[in-house]
Every structure is written in C-alpha cells, then in structure tokens.
Amino acid sequence: MTNSKLEQSRPKSRKGKINWARSQEADYFANTVKLYRQGKYDEDSFRRFRLQHGAYGTRLTSDYAMVRIKLPAGEVYPHQLEKLSELSEQFSIGSAHFSTRENIQLHWVILEDVSEIFRGLAEVGLTTREACGNSIRNVMCSPLSGVCPDEEFDSTPYALATARFFLRNPLAQNLPRKFKFNFTCCEKHGMVRMVDVGLIPQTRNQDGSTQKGFKIFLGGGLGNRSFVGHQLEEFTPEEDLLYTSMAVVRIFDRLGDRKNLARNRMRYLVNDMGWEKFQNLVLKERAIVRATQSVVTRLNVDHTPIEIKRPIRITNESVNSAPEGFARWLKGNSFKQKQSGYNSVFVTLEAGDITSNQLKVLSQIIQDFSYEGLGRCGFNQNISLRYVHDDDLSPLYSRLLEAGLAKSGALTMSAPIGCSGTTSCNLALTNSHRLSKEIQRKFLELKLDEDDDLHNSSIKISGCPNSCGQHGIATIGFFGGGARVDKDMYPNYMMQLGGRSDGDTMLGISSLRVPAKRVIPVILKIIELFKQNKKQSDDLKSWIHRVVSGIDDSEIKSIEDLKKILLPLTTPPSKTEDPDFYSDYGSDTSYHTKTGKGECAA
Amino acid sequence: MCRLSQENVVKTTTDIETLRSEIRDKSVRVIDVRREEDYKKNHIPSAVNLPLAKLLADDSPDRVLTLIKSMGIDDETPVVVYDDTFGALASRIAWTLEYLGHSDVSLLETTFSTWKSMGLENDNVIPEFQIKEHTKKLRPEILATSDYLESVKDKENVILVDNRERLNFLEQHIPGAISLPYRTLSTQNKILRSKEDMKRLLNNRGILGDSEIITYCGSVGTLSGLAYYALKSVGVPNAKLYVRSFKEWKNLSKPTAKQEDANYWDLSAE
Numbered sequence: 059m060t061n062s063k064l065e066q067s068r069p070k071s072r073k074g075k076i077n078w079a080r081s082q083e084a085d086y087f088a089n090t091v092k093l094y095r096q097g098k099y100d101e102d103s104f105r106r107f108r109l110q111h112g113a114y115g116t117r118l119t120s121d122y123a124m125v126r127i128k129l130p131a132g133e134v135y136p137h138q139l140e141k142l143s144e145l146s147e148q149f150s151i152g153s154a155h156f157s158t159r160e161n162i163q164l165h166w167v168i169l170e171d172v173s174e175i176f177r178g179l180a181e182v183g184l185t186t187r188e189a190c191g192n193s194i195r196n197v198m199c200s201p202l203s204g205v206c207p208d209e210e211f212d213s214t215p216y217a218l219a220t221a222r223f224f225l226r227n228p229l230a231q232n233l234p235r236k237f238k239f240n241f242t243c244c245e246k247h248g249m250v251r252m253v254d255v256g257l258i259p260q261t262r263n264q265d266g267s268t269q270k271g272f273k274i275f276l277g278g279g280l281g282n283r284s285f286v287g288h289q290l291e292e293f294t295p296e297e298d299l300l301y302t303s304m305a306v307v308r309i310f311d312r313l314g315d316r317k318n319l320a321r322n323r324m325r326y327l328v329n330d331m332g333w334e335k336f337q338n339l340v341l342k343e344r345a346i347v348r349a350t351q352s353v354v355t356r357l358n359v360d361h362t363p364i365e366i367k368r369p370i371r372i373t374n375e376s377v378n379s380a381p382e383g384f385a386r387w388l389k390g391n392s393f394k395q396k397q398s399g400y401n402s403v404f405v406t407l408e409a410g411d412i413t414s415n416q417l418k419v420l421s422q423i424i425q426d427f428s429y430e431g432l433g434r435c436g437f438n439q440n441i442s443l444r445y446v447h448d449d450d451l452s453p454l455y456s457r458l459l460e461a462g463l464a465k466s467g468a469l470t471m472s473a474p475i476g477c478s479g480t481t482s483c484n485l486a487l488t489n490s491h492r493l494s495k496e497i498q499r500k501f502l503e504l505k506l507d508e509d510d511d512l513h514n515s516s517i518k519i520s521g522c523p524n525s526c527g528q529h530g531i532a533t534i535g536f537f538g539g540g541a542r543v544d545k546d547m548y549p550n551y552m553m554q555l556g557g558r559s560d561g562d563t564m565l566g567i568s569s570l571r572v573p574a575k576r577v578i579p580v581i582l583k584i585i586e587l588f589k590q591n592k593k594q595s596d597d598l599k600s601w602i603h604r605v606v607s608g609i610d611d612s613e614i615k616s617i618e619d620l621k622k623i624l625l626p627l628t629t630p631p632s633k634t635e636d637p638d639f640y641s642d643y644g645s646d647t648s649y650h651t652k653t654g655k656g657e658c659a660a
Numbered sequence: 661m662c663r664l665s666q667e668n669v670v671k672t673t674t675d676i677e678t679l680r681s682e683i684r685d686k687s688v689r690v691i692d693v694r695r696e697e698d699y700k701k702n703h704i705p706s707a708v709n710l711p712l713a714k715l716l717a718d719d720s721p722d723r724v725l726t727l728i729k730s731m732g733i734d735d736e737t738p739v740v741v742y743d744d745t746f747g748a749l750a751s752r753i754a755w756t757l758e759y760l761g762h763s764d765v766s767l768l769e770t771t772f773s774t775w776k777s778m779g780l781e782n783d784n785v786i787p788e789f790q791i792k793e794h795t796k797k798l799r800p801e802i803l804a805t806s807d808y809l810e811s812v813k814d815k816e817n818v819i820l821v822d823n824r825e826r827l828n829f830l831e832q833h834i835p836g837a838i839s840l841p842y843r844t845l846s847t848q849n850k851i852l853r854s855k856e857d858m859k860r861l862l863n864n865r866g867i868l869g870d871s872e873i874i875t876y877c878g879s880v881g882t883l884s885g886l887a888y889y890a891l892k893s894v895g896v897p898n899a900k901l902y903v904r905s906f907k908e909w910k911n912l913s914k915p916t917a918k919q920e921d922a923n924y925w926d927l928s929a930e
Contacts, residue, residue, distance in 0.1 A: 088864050091864070092864075118922065119919065144848065148843045148844045149844065150826065151826045151827050151928055152825060152826070152930070153929040153930070165924070165927055166927075168839065168865070170866075174860075174864070411927060412929050413928075416929065478927065479923070480921075480922060480923045481925075481926045481927040482924065489923045491923070491926050491927065492923060495926070642923070643923075644925065645923060652921050
C-alpha cells in the first residue's frame with residue numbers, strides 16, 4: 059500500500075522553478091548546535107552562524123529561536139504553504155507569522171529542532187539562509203508587480219534573479235551589516251526610498267525601440283535613525299542592474315562601518331560621506347565591476363510568461379447570492395488588475411499571524427481561485443492571491459469566511475502593522491503586536507475600514523525605537539518605551555505623524571507620548587478632529603500632511619495645536635484609580651521594562 | 661553515546677498489510693477505542709469496542725483485567741489498537757494492557773479515517789467472544805506516579821518530557837521538563853515518524869540513550885502515551901508514563917515553572 063492512494067485526485071499544483079534550498083544545510087546546522095551545546099563553539103561565532111542560517115534569538119532565552127523563512131519576491135506556492143502549516147504545528151506554536159519583508163516566521167522553536175524545520179523546507183525548495191545576520195536579506199517585490207496598471211513592466215523576474223545571484227554568494231557573506239533590496243511596480247506601491255537599494259521599473263525610447271531599465275534609489279532605510287534614499291541616476295538600463303547592485307554591495311563591504319553597531323547600515327555611510335561623493339563612487343565602481351569580470355556575469359532573468367489558466371475545482375460552490383459582508387470585504391481587500399476581469403485579493407490577518415490550519419486551507423484556496431496558482435506576500439504582514447476572476451470573488455469570499463480569513467480592510471488603515479514586540483523579541487519594550495490587533499478589532503467594530511477618508515492612511519507600531527514595525531512611514535506611527543509615575547512604570551509610545559513612503563516620502567514627525575492604554579482613544583480623537591476640520595477633497599493623509607507641515611488654515615494649524623487638544627487624554631491616572639493603565643496589553647501584572655541583546659547587528 | 665542495542669527494538673506499530681492478513685487469519689484481537697456510536701457505524705472487521713472513556717471510568721488493574729478477559733484476550737493473544745485521534749487514545753489503552761502484563765500489544769500505524777480513505781474494508785458487525793483467562797503481572801517499571809516523579813526528576817539520568825502543545829508548555833510545566841509536542845511525533849499519514857526520522861529528532865534533543873525517560877501531558881496520559889510508544893519505537897529501554905499527568909500534578913499543588921517575561925500567547929492567531 060502506498061501513500062499515493064491517499065492523495066485526492068486533484069490536479070498537481072504549480073511549483074516554483076527555483077529551488078532555494080540546500081538540504082545538507084540541515085545536518086550542518088544540527089551538528090553545529092551540538093558542538094555549541096558541548097561548549098566547542100563560542101557564543102559569538104555560534105550566533106553569527108545561527109543568524110546566517112536564518113535562526114534569530116528569542117526574548118530572554120537561549121533555548122528557543124525564531125526561524126525566518128525567505129520568500130523571494132514574496133512568491134509562495136501551495137505545496138509550500140502546506141509544508142509551512144505542518145512545520146508550524148510540529149515545531150512552533152501552531153501559528154506562523156507573515157513579516158513586513160515577505161518572510162514567514164516560526165516563533166518559539168526549540169533550537170535543537172531548527173534543523174528539522176530546514177529539512178522540511180528543503181523538501182519544498184525553501185530556505186532560511188541569509189534571512190538574518192549581516193547578509194543580503196530577502197529580496198522583496200511588490201505584490202502587484204505584473205498586475206499593477208501603473209507599472210512599466212513586471213519586475214518580479216528581476217527580483218528573483220537578484221535573489222538568486224546573491225544567495226550564498228561569497229560577495230555577501232560578511233557585510234558590515236544587513237542589506238536589503240526592494241523591487242516595486244510603481245511609485246505608489248511598495249517602498250523604494252526606505253531601503254538600501256530600491257528599484258522602480260522604467261522604460262525609455264532609445265533609437266526608436268523601447269529599452270527597459272530601473273530608477274534606483276540608494277541609502278534609504280528605517281531604524282533608530284531613518285533616512286530617505288537618493289536616486290542614483292535618471293535611468294539605469296537593465297544590463298546595468300547587476301553591475302550596479304554589485305558595485306553598491308562592494309562599496310558597502312569595503313567602506314561600511316564594522317565597529318559601531320548602532321550606525322553601520324549603508325544609510326549612515328551615505329549620510330557621512332555625502333550623497334554626491336557616494337554617487338560618484340558607485341558610478342566609478344560600476345565601471346570597474348563591468349570591466350573586470352573574468353567571466354560574463356549576468357542576471358539569470360527568466361522571462362517565460364506565467365501560465366494563467368482557470369483552476370479545476372473539486373468542490374463545487376453554487377453560491378446564489380453573495381454572503382453578508384461581501385461588498386465591504388471586496389472594497390477593502392481587492393485591487394483591480396490591469397488585466398481586465400482579474401483581481402488581486404488581499405487576505406486580512408491580525409498583525410501577520412495565521413494558524414497552521416488556516417495556512418493549510420489557504421493552500422487549497424490558492425489552488426482553487428488563483429489563475430496563476432501561487433500566493434504573493436502582501437504589503438502589510440499579509441498575503442494576496444492574484445488573478446482571481448470577477449466571477450470567483452463571491453465564492454472566494456465564502457471560502458475565506460469558512461476559514462476565518464475574511465476579515466475586511468486588508469488594504470485600509472484598519473490593518474495596522476505591529477512588530478512582534480514583547481511576544482518574542484529581545485529588544486522590545488512594549489507589546490506592540492497585541493496593540494496592533496486591538497486597534498484592528500476596534501476599527502472593524504466601528505466599521506472604519508469602510509471610510510473612504512481613511513483608506514490610504516496607515517497605522518504602524520514598533521515595540522522599541524528600532525523600526526521593524528515601520529512606524530516612521532505611517533500616517534500615525536508609534537514606537538514603544540516605558541514611562542513612570544513615581545515608582546510605577548507603564549507602557550508608553552511615542553506617536554509620530556505624517557510619515558509616508560510614496561513619491562513624496564517623508565518620515566513621521568514626533569508629536570507626543572501616548573500611554574499604551576490611551577493609544578486607541580488618541581487615534582479616534584485624531585480622526586474626530588480631522589472630520590471636524592477637513593476640507594471637501596481631504597483625506598486623513600492629506601490633512602495630517604498639512605498639519606505636520608504647519609500649513610493648515612483650520613482650527614488646527616500645526617502639530618502644536620493638535621498636541622494641545624490630545625494632551626489631556628494622555629495624563630496618567632493614579633494606580634489606585636486605574637490599575638489596568640499600569641499593565642501592558644496581554645499582561646495582568648504591573649509593567650516593567652526588560653530587554654536582552656539585539657541580534658540584527660551580530 | 662546514543663547507541664541502541666538490537667534487542668531493545670520492539671514492535672510498537674502494526675502496519676496496515678500485516679493487520680489485514682492477521683484479521684484474515686483470525687490471529688489478532690483488534691480494539692477500536694473510539695466512542696460507541698462511531699464504532700457502531702463502522703469499524704475495522706472483527707474489531708471490538710473499548711472506548712477510552714469506559715476504561716478511564718475505572719482503570720484499576722482488576723477492573724481492566726475483567727474488561728480484557730471479556731474481550732476474549734488471553735496472555736498470548738496479539739492485540740492491535742486503533743483510534744481516530746492520531747494514535748493518542750489508542751496508546752493509552754495499549755499502555756494499560758502492557759501495564760497489566762500483556763506483552764503482545766501494538767498500535768495500528770495509522771488512524772481509522774486514513775484506513776477508510778484508502779478504501780480498506782470496514783463493517784458494522786459486532787463480534788462476540790468467549791471470555792478468556794488472563795493473568796495479572798503488573799509492570800510498575802513503565803508507570804510513573806507523582807511521588808515517584810518527584811523523587812527522581814532531578815536526577816541526572818532522568819529526562820522528563822512534556823508532550824502538550826508549545827504554548828501550554830511555555831505557560832506552565834513541571835520544572836525541568838523539556839517540550840516535545842505530540843504533533844512532532846507523527847507524519848501526515850502515520851501516527852509515528854519513521855524510526856530513522858524519530859531517532860534523529862530525539863537524538864538532536866538528547867532524548868536517547870540509557871536515560872530513564874518519563875512522559876506526561878495534560879490530564880490522562882494520552883498524548884504522552886503516544887510519546888511513550890514513540891520512545892519505544894526506537895528502542896528506548898527505560899520509558900515511563902506519568903499517567904495522571906499535569907492535571908494531578910497541579911491538583912497536588914506541586915511546583916511548576918513558566919517561561920517568564922514574554923507575551924507569547926499574543927503571537928497565536930487562535
């Protein structure tokens with residue numbers, strides 16, 4: 059009796075062409091852990107090794123790791139989701155987590171089990187290699203690349219080729235610090251000015267023919283200090299993409315600060331050197347790279363068009379009328395593709411969390427509804443299905459509803475980003491993760507996801523001043539800290555307003571400190587004030603932009619005016635008056651700050 | 661360090677084809693541990709029903725002995741147990757038989773659902789048996805009581821294994837225990853990993869060798885019963901089941917430990 063009899067007679071799902079895995083890395087990792095436990099590996103070398111292989115430390119313990127699985131260009135195939143479901147159930151907490159950078163993370167994994175996860179991942183061609191540590195991290199691509207009406211061409215094949223070129227490449231095994239590439243579709247979607255290398259596809263007319271290329275931004279990034287990236291040149295032709303990438307990585311490798319951990323991302327190098335000097339250096343280095351390749355080095359870009367075909371479904375839904383909530387869900391979760399009749403649908407998650415069982419169901423749903431047969435990681439700790447036919451939207455909604463995955467508002471302000479915070483991170487000061495979930499629940503309860511005025515605004519929360527939660531580019535952003543009244547501590551957030559990552563990228567302006575348990579009332583108050591003072595054509599984003607720029611002519615002219623109104627909401631009550639104020643979300647004991655060592659820099 | 665002697669490797673599971681042929685030869689007693697109403701609808705041919713709840717109502721040795729006899733099992737009858745809950749309930753029954761001194765008991769390698777989905781034979785005939793005689797030779801060496809556990813758990817060659825889910829473990833566990841959630845032990849179609857995979861998994865975790873290994877779970881020794889058989893499947897010579905598990909431990913107000921300073925529950929998507 060073989061297992062093949064057990065499989066349902068369902069057509070084979072689509073599989074990716076690139077195998078990112080190396081199965082021998084599992085054994086190597088297992089053996090190294092043993093040596094480390096036997097004291098034959100010192101802490102620092104082991105940490106470097108562990109991070110290089112994608113296993114991050116866990117809050118205040120050395121027994122557990124977080125395993126970060128890279129999904130290059132955000133692509134994830136049905137059989138991979140099924141494997142991730144199995145692994146999260148076996149070795150993690152029965153849930154997995156979609157990150158902001160198109161990784162899937164498994165938390166609270168016992169260090170000795172990490173190699174078993176590698177083994178499972180290798181079966182489906184996935185890797186965690188260089189997902190952490192001082193290496194080239196997952197290469198991102200906009201989930202709308204290939205379907206966005208505003209794009210010049212699909213940058214997905216270039217993102218995949220770049221990821222493939224640099225993975226395990228000796229050039230990038232020991233950089234001064236982590237290094238990130240983001241490809242996007244257009245100015246509006248994705249972040250190109252807030253990353254080491256950001257790329258927007260461009261075309262130009264050259265001697266009567268269309269030439270492909272990129273607009274490349276360098277030296278941006280979010281962090282304890284954030285910087286906006288600079289455009290290298292007017293147009294970088296596609297032939298120069300790899301040489302430019304190599305040149306930038308080489309300069310960073312050579313000149314980046316290897317001593318000062320707090321400021322060794324490339325953006326500091328660019329800032330210290332000055333943009334023009336850095337720009338010249340890149341252009342010179344590129345000429346050298348181009349001239350000195352001993353063999354022809356080029357990106358292996360696969361331009362085979364993806365096959366778009368109607369999935370064969372075993373289950374036959376004959377839905378007569380759309381289920382309740384369909385219109386609301388459709389509005390906040392779907393995007394009309396440039397291909398007529400097709401939609402990209404975003405699945406709303408709570409701060410990126412998804413259960414093992416939902417992952418399994420999602421694998422099936424993608425096979426049944428996506429004409430391209432794969433999932434793409436979304437913008438906000440979520441996942442999308444593309445090429446969903448107009449006629450399939452209502453049955454898809456029904457299926458998501460059954461799986462508890464049909465919450466509204468994935469593409470709206472009601473889906474805040476929250477980093478993992480004190481749920482697992484060594485550096486966290488507050489439970490930003492839970493706060494994000496609480497805000498989402500409140501927004502959906504108040505149906506704010508349906509409010510057009512809030513549609514393109516965002517809320518992003520980090521549990522400490524580092525920017526994993528991307529608070530600096532949020533319309534309303536928060537980063538965590540502790541505050542005290544006499545001896546009693548309470549969780550507190552700095553609120554930043556007016557951040558954005560589009561063509562007019564700017565960082566949010568610090569406004570005032572808001573205690574954790576007052577964050578929701580403060581957000582709602584801001585929305586109320588906006589409604590009272592907005593102009594006809596305003597949305598929250600444009601109004602806040604005027605306020606932080608100090609150019610609004612209503613009652614609230616500047617951030618100072620806004621602060622004056624909000625300040626009373628943030629006054630701490632006494633501990634006897636309101637003991638809950640002094641505990642963080644998800645905890646019933648008094649708040650205190652406790653952190654371990656950060657590992658990004660290790 | 662972690663070598664296994666050949667004679668320690670005993671039969672813990674029975675594969676599907678072997679069971680089918682034993683049923684044809686009428687050389688096996690099959691026990692279905694699902695609820696009575698499920699059993700009555702359909703079951704593996706010739707299987708007798710012993711719902712776990714019925715056993716747990718009173719699992720004193722004399723009462724269990726009466727049950728075994730009434731199912732026509734004597735000292736020599738080979739017994740195969742199955743369930744529909746990834747082998748955990750079946751394990752608890754099998755372990756009870758072992759504890760009573762029945763030496764030839766094993767688990768069906770898969771669940772009843774998988775058996776059915778493979779299109780294998782099943783019916784709703786309720787078999788009748790003659791009462792058989794069965795001796796009582798208790799095997800205290802496979803049982804851990806709370807007193808026993810407390811007396812040995814800090815010894816260097818004793819490993820205490822918690823088979824509940826990871827979040828439950830983080831929240832509260834017996835001090836010194838290591839976490840090996842029951843789901844880690846199985847594959848999609850088999851209640852236990854292959855020997856090779858199981859050995860590697862346990863070896864990585866340092867759960868092999870000559871140590872005394874005690875398993876426990878939430879309340880009645882089902883998940884940890886499966887772990888007991890997982891250990892047995894790779895020849896661990898000295899495995900014990902703390903059959904009253906964490907529920908009793910807490911009721912007795914014995915010490916517990918937790919993972920401090922982290923809000924791990926908020927990572928769960930449940």
